[in-house]
Amino acid sequence: MSSSFTLPLAPFTLRVLLLSTFPCVLMSAAAASPWPELMHPRDARIEPIGEQVRLNGVPMRIARVLSPAPTAVVLSHYQQVLGAQVAHARTGHAHVLAQARGDFFITVTITPQPDGNTEALSSIADSRAAREAGSRPLGFNLPAGSELLSDMESVDGPLTSRQLVLINAHALRLNLSQLSASLAARGLHPAGPPLADSADALVQAFGGASGEAQLVLVRGEGTTHAILTLLSRRP
Known part of the structure; x- marks a missing residue:
């Protein structure tokens, strides 16, 4: 299985958002199954991104993996872990692996770091839930004519965060x-x-008894980009 799609390199936070495109590439109609486990390199440092994450309404498990091993070694590790049915694409110096597995879609983006280490950004998306996410209510009033580029939700202990990125x-x-x-x-x-x-x-910046928020607005070439981040504490 091979792929020819190409993505531009992006900073770490933007690469998290780029992962939202992959569950739409390959979807599985298999029966419901438990979340798959992805074995990371033994010498790697694992940094989970949120306990519960939803990207554009799709439940995801995302982790940042830092390994002292060369990129080729880390790439080989994940290719062996994922097995034969995996798509492999190059984007600049980065490698992107993608695989549909049952009700889930797995992606791993492997990038060499300036200090000689290797970063792997892994994502496991619930494809079954992705098919149901299109009709979900946003629960937030946006300016008329706005296009929502991403909607990311994360739960970390007692804190819930949500980030909306839109243009108009x-x-x-x-x-x-x-x-x-x-x-x-x-x-x-x-x-x-x-x-x-x-x-x-x-x-x-905004604040209140229910939490806090920050709105960043940038305008250029007749278009306004808005990034709205909300942080609230769960009861």
Whole structure:
């Protein structure tokens, strides 16, 4: 099984978002099954990203793996772990492995680091839930005409975080006004003046009894990009 898709290299946080594209590439119609376990290199440091993560409504298990071994050795390890039915693509210096396994879709992005170590970003997505995620309600009012690029939710102990990334054609102030109204409905209000305020960028913090939020707005070439991060404490 081979693949010819190509992705640009991106910083670590953006590579997490890029993983949301892979569950849509290969889906399985097999019966429900337990989450598969992915064996990482023995000498690696494992950094789970959230206890419970949903990316665009899809339940995922994501981990960052750092190994002192060369990239070729780490690549060989995951190829052996995943077996024969795995797609392998190159993107710059990175290798991307992808595999459909039962109700799940597994991806591993392996990248050499400047210090000689190797980073592997692993993701296991629930394909069955992905087929049901398209009709889920967003539960948040966005400015009219907005396109939602990503919706990532994570649970870490008592804390729940959610990040929405969207674009639209509205001005910065209109976005601020409408998104502030949506946050006010959740009990979150501006925490002082904007942290940054210019013709092409605006950053506003919010707070309240239910938690806190930060809104980053950037405008260029007639388009506004909005990144809204919400943090709340579970009861």
